[in-house]
Amino acid sequence: MRRPYDPGMGIEDLLGGRDLGDVKKAVGFVMENSDDFEKLLILVRGLPDDAVGFIGKLPELLKTIGSGLADAGEQAAKAAGALVGDDGEGGARKALAGSATTMHAAKDRLKEASGMLSGLAGELDKIPGIGDAAAKKLNDGSGQIGEVATEVESLAGNLQDLSGILAGVGDALKGLGTKLSESGGSVKTLLD
Structure with missing residues (x-):
């Protein structure tokens, strides 16, 4: 449900209560690194559909690998x-x-x-x-x-x-x- 415009509202209210300084930092970061973000977007677009799901599984896979290495060390x-x-x-x-x-x-x-x-x-x-x-x-x-x-x-x-x-x-x-x-x-x- 959209709130009606209230002339007494500040820009922080329009941004969901976020501090305007934080928003400026985030926008500045994106602008400074826009070339890198563009490369990342091109890379992600070029990945097969199931690759994004695989990337999401990486933390769990790394935990498994870490545990396996530690267990192998203990057995050795x-x-x-x-x-x-x-x-x-x-x-x-x-x-x-x-x-x-x-x-x-x-x-x-x-x-x-x-x-x-x-x-x-x-x-x-x-x-x-x-x-x-x-x-x-x-x-x-x-x-x-x-x-x-x-x-x-x-x-x-x-x-x-x-x-x-x-x-x-x-x-x-x-x-x-x-x-x-x-x-x-x-x-x-x-x-x-």
């Missing part, structure tokens, strides 16, 4: 924790390093056993008649135990190498988690 940090623990020395890395240490100790025991068998073979070899055959078998067994000890040592080295690789992967995942979380937070702040 959890994976890093599982691989190397919170201190960089735990998780799967610690288990592998512990296994390598145990295998090194087993290797040392096997080499000791091999040495004992070899020594016993030397003593048996001194017994005439039956000592030669028994000594040969003990020496063969000693050699096989020595070979097992060498393979256990090699496996222990591989476990230590794998532990170091996991440490590198864990550090990379921690860094990735931090960057993803930061990116997610940055996207979210665009909308706040």
Whole structure:
């Protein structure tokens, strides 16, 4: 319903109660940037009909992207924790390093056993008649135990190498988690 003209009305009343200074600023802004507004209008007119609706959905899409990045960062940090623990020395890395240490100790025991068998073979070899055959078998067994000890040592080295690789992967995942979380937070702040 239109109000009838009242000669006592000021221009502020005609503008819906807005301050004339604010209206002047708005008109001045539009006039100063009219070229940019014209470019924007041409751009919007050239967009397909569904593009304007898509632009309206951008804030929600950015929120989803931000949340997804932050969640991915959290999952990467959890994976890093599982691989190397919170201190960089735990998780799967610690288990592998512990296994390598145990295998090194087993290797040392096997080499000791091999040495004992070899020594016993030397003593048996001194017994005439039956000592030669028994000594040969003990020496063969000693050699096989020595070979097992060498393979256990090699496996222990591989476990230590794998532990170091996991440490590198864990550090990379921690860094990735931090960057993803930061990116997610940055996207979210665009909308706040």
